[in-house]
Amino acid sequence: MREAVITANKLTKKFGDFIATNEVSFEVDKGEIFGFLGANGAGKTTAMRMLCGLSMPSSGSATVAGFDVYKQTEKIKQNIGYMSQKFSLYEDLTVSENIRFYAGIYGMARQAIKEKTAQLLNQLNLTPEANTLVKALPLGWKQKLAFSVAIFHEPKIVFLDEPTGGVDPITRREFWNLIYRAAERGITIFVTTHYMDEAEYCNRVSIMVDGKIEALDTPRNLKKTFNATSMDEVFLQLARGAKRSDD
Amino acid sequence: MQAVTVEHIVKKYGSKKETVTALDDVSLDVAQGELFGVIGPDGAGKTSLFRILTTLLLADGGHATVDGFDVVKQYKQIRNRIGYMPGKFSLYQDLSVEENLRFFATIFNTSIEANYDLIKDIYIQLEPFKTRRAGKLSGGMKQKLALCCALIHRPVVLFLDEPTTGVDAVSRKEFWEMLKSLKKQGISILVSTPYMDEAELCDRVALIQSGKIMSIDSPQSIIKKFTKKMWSVRSAEMFRLLNDLQQYSNTEKCYAFGEFHHLVLKNDAEGMDPVMHYLEHLSHLEIEMQLAKPNIEDCFIELMSQ
Numbered sequence: 001m002r003e004a005v006i007t008a009n010k011l012t013k014k015f016g017d018f019i020a021t022n023e024v025s026f027e028v029d030k031g032e033i034f035g036f037l038g039a040n041g042a043g044k045t046t047a048m049r050m051l052c053g054l055s056m057p058s059s060g061s062a063t064v065a066g067f068d069v070y071k072q073t074e075k076i077k078q079n080i081g082y083m084s085q086k087f088s089l090y091e092d093l094t095v096s097e098n099i100r101f102y103a104g105i106y107g108m109a110r111q112a113i114k115e116k117t118a119q120l121l122n123q124l125n126l127t128p129e130a131n132t133l134v135k136a137l138p139l140g141w142k143q144k145l146a147f148s149v150a151i152f153h154e155p156k157i158v159f160l161d162e163p164t165g166g167v168d169p170i171t172r173r174e175f176w177n178l179i180y181r182a183a184e185r186g187i188t189i190f191v192t193t194h195y196m197d198e199a200e201y202c203n204r205v206s207i208m209v210d211g212k213i214e215a216l217d218t219p220r221n222l223k224k225t226f227n228a229t230s231m232d233e234v235f236l237q238l239a240r241g242a243k244r245s246d247d
Numbered sequence: 248m249q250a251v252t253v254e255h256i257v258k259k260y261g262s263k264k265e266t267v268t269a270l271d272d273v274s275l276d277v278a279q280g281e282l283f284g285v286i287g288p289d290g291a292g293k294t295s296l297f298r299i300l301t302t303l304l305l306a307d308g309g310h311a312t313v314d315g316f317d318v319v320k321q322y323k324q325i326r327n328r329i330g331y332m333p334g335k336f337s338l339y340q341d342l343s344v345e346e347n348l349r350f351f352a353t354i355f356n357t358s359i360e361a362n363y364d365l366i367k368d369i370y371i372q373l374e375p376f377k378t379r380r381a382g383k384l385s386g387g388m389k390q391k392l393a394l395c396c397a398l399i400h401r402p403v404v405l406f407l408d409e410p411t412t413g414v415d416a417v418s419r420k421e422f423w424e425m426l427k428s429l430k431k432q433g434i435s436i437l438v439s440t441p442y443m444d445e446a447e448l449c450d451r452v453a454l455i456q457s458g459k460i461m462s463i464d465s466p467q468s469i470i471k472k473f474t475k476k477m478w479s480v481r482s483a484e485m486f487r488l489l490n491d492l493q494q495y496s497n498t499e500k501c502y503a504f505g506e507f508h509h510l511v512l513k514n515d516a517e518g519m520d521p522v523m524h525y526l527e528h529l530s531h532l533e534i535e536m537q538l539a540k541p542n543i544e545d546c547f548i549e550l551m552s553q
Contacts, residue, residue: 166289200505
């Protein structure tokens, strides 16, 4: 049975005269891997910040994990996980300190943290590195650890903002295996990426252009609709017309 | 004469106790007028190589030349002849677009006017914003300005370190169009990127991983060296399919690749029928399986696991 964990209805954010996110509407189901694509400056980050309870919408409505983005932002924060390539782990803390820190912030009990940490380190083959500073880890390990930390408190939804930049193709796929496994457990994945082949790994993909969602469907249907052989082509067809560009 | 020669370059970082080898006996040549790609993930050694060739870093071993000059003994001549766009945005954020460009022209004893023809096609897109501070530009615009500043003294060799990282697909495509037109003007270009699909836009590429070059050739020739059959497979449940194919007795390698999984069999002679039976037996639905053409990313994965 379908169960929506994110609903957005005409969600809008204005900064003065500038409409960063313009009446965006969509639903994301439980356990779905939802790709949120768009060119630089299309309004992805602004939309994501509203859904994470970090930015108040100008108009429209949205719920995340059943909570309202206007009134229940603290509840939202407790029920989501977040990871981006730019910011995820503390480089000057060790692997196990990072886990303890994040788990503590989410209010997990000390004993539960201890047990689960051992489990996680074992699963990632990181047990020998428990006391290693995160900055000494290879990038691929950091990314896998950051993702695992983001879902450590079993959130209903995890937001991934360009999680996989710069790693080798094998490590990138290992990372996606972690994503698949989390989705299988019922965690909803909301992911932005510049790798168009990764868009294919999503159940459904939305593409934003100049603040609006211009397309939303399965990768397969999108390719059919736009008469394209790859998601790259679909993206180029839509984003070429964009007037805005920014980071 | 080659635009760039690299012979047995070694670079190590760290103390005696703990050393990291960033470049491990790297050798390559870039021909004049060539668009040469250095393809590899973060930490492969791309930036170290670029910094050695741009005379900003000393190697621990080996030799290298740029436009015929030695990177150690003749670094001054090299600096006059090359353009360098580092991975990190390094222009003056508080100077305007035009001021940055004029500054870089002046330190090379030239003027914007003298070399305008070279940057015209790119600069024209920036001109409406020429009084804006560089720090206030969008990512794509910064990238274009950095390229203009690297070109304004008409370099013989251009070094671009990850110019398209973090840039969206549209801007990436535009950037590669610019490189193509620069190549037509006879500039030799060395460009690094972690995006495997960009390899196919270069004349030749070096695939680099953990400081070692795994392969150097034209993208077409690298792909030709992939001699095994490669199948693309999909079904209604892609993650289960991946796990099942990885467990299959005749599977050499199986990994996700866009909307399909790529599958290489241990024994090509067996063909696809036994695979199809195996998957049907595991009650996969909507199975599709066909031969596929490998690309650079497949080759990179193959080389990495050798």
